[in-house]
Amino acid sequence: MLICDVISSLQAIYVLFRDDGLLKLPYCIALSGFVCALFAFGIPYLSALRIWLGFSTVFSLIYIVIAFVLSLRDGITAPAKDYSIPGSESTRVFTTIGAVANLVFAYNTGMLPEIQATIRPPVVKNMEKALWFQFTVGSLPLYAVTFMGYWAYGSSTSSYLLNSVHGPAWIKVVANLSAFLQTVIALHIFASPMYEYLDTRFGSGHGGPFAIHNVVFRVGVRGGYLAVNTLVAAMLPFLGDFMSLTGALSTFPLTFVLANHMYLMVKGPKLSAFQKGWHWLNVVGFSLLSVTAAAAALRLIILDSSTYHLFADM
Numbered sequence: 001m002l003i004c005d006v007i008s009s010l011q012a013i014y015v016l017f018r019d020d021g022l023l024k025l026p027y028c029i030a031l032s033g034f035v036c037a038l039f040a041f042g043i044p045y046l047s048a049l050r051i052w053l054g055f056s057t058v059f060s061l062i063y064i065v066i067a068f069v070l071s072l073r074d075g076i077t078a079p080a081k082d083y084s085i086p087g088s089e090s091t092r093v094f095t096t097i098g099a100v101a102n103l104v105f106a107y108n109t110g111m112l113p114e115i116q117a118t119i120r121p122p123v124v125k126n127m128e129k130a131l132w133f134q135f136t137v138g139s140l141p142l143y144a145v146t147f148m149g150y151w152a153y154g155s156s157t158s159s160y161l162l163n164s165v166h167g168p169a170w171i172k173v174v175a176n177l178s179a180f181l182q183t184v185i186a187l188h189i190f191a192s193p194m195y196e197y198l199d200t201r202f203g204s205g206h207g208g209p210f211a212i213h214n215v216v217f218r219v220g221v222r223g224g225y226l227a228v229n230t231l232v233a234a235m236l237p238f239l240g241d242f243m244s245l246t247g248a249l250s251t252f253p254l255t256f257v258l259a260n261h262m263y264l265m266v267k268g269p270k271l272s273a274f275q276k277g278w279h280w281l282n283v284v285g286f287s288l289l290s291v292t293a294a295a296a297a298l299r300l301i302i303l304d305s306s307t308y309h310l311f312a313d314m
Contacts, residue, residue: 007028010031025234033227036226040226045209046193056186059178062174063162064141064142066167066171068144070172071164074152075153078152078153082155083150098297098299101248101251101252204217241300241301242297245297248291252286253286257283260279263279
């Protein structure tokens with residue numbers, strides 16, 4: 001999801017000025033990977049993201065406000081929209097199930113407030129406050145843009161909303177550039193735990209973060225990681241289908257199944273029959289949903305792999 005956003009924003013900026021088709025999808029992916037690598041080289045630790053988290057918030061708000069306002073204006077003046085869901089009944093069912101896994105994977109961002117909440121005590125209470133805020137007030141802007149876009153354009157809405165809106169070119173450039181920069185920061189946040197592990201496990205551990213040998217290590221390890229990811233993303237333009245598969249096989253079990261099962265193992269003797277039944281319902285229900293979503297994702301991968309070739313320009 002994040003990869004799709006960063007690429008779409010680059011393409012949208014280019015199309016605003018030149019619609020000649022010269023900037024192909026693989027080129028956008030390569031440019032995005034290069035910018036992400038530069039950012040990864042310059043941010044040695046997760047704690048060094050402090051000020052960048054503020055920039056990320058500002059960039060997000062810029063995108064949300066512009067997308068919401070332009071969609072609202074288009075929705076008021078646009079003719080009647082078609083809200084029907086295209087495709088056969090089976091296609092709609094499988095696509096919906098796959099989308100659920102995709103969304104769970106893309107928006108499973110609870111680790112950010114959890115990490116930040118551990119900075120000062122009381123850790124658990126701060127963590128709970130951060131998560132409650134994130135999934136209530138914090139989620140409202142995201143839902144506002146989603147529903148506004150669908151209301152304004154119907155089923156013809158682009159998966160990247162700024163491709164559908166109309167308005168002054170400079171405003172759309174600001175929104176697209178904000179989306180691009182915010183996504184670069186977000187991608188680094190999610191990759192940071194792996195970066196930290198590699199630095200701790202294989203780094204020298206001596207000298208400052210910008211000592212020559214540490215910079216060379218980051219360029220080699222992080223650059224290699226991003227180069228492989230960029231190559232795979234360029235080769236497989238339907239990478240979002242793999243995100244659905246990842247969400248089905250990892251995010252669903254880890255977030256909903258394992259957490260409830262662990263709670264049952266620890267608190268089981270003290271729980272009432274109703275509480276045990278509720279947690280077992282979550283374990284069984286999300287296990288079934290995980291299997292179903294994995295089947296839906298595999299179906300999408302098979303269908304898309306027969307349509308798109310390697311390094312396709314979608």
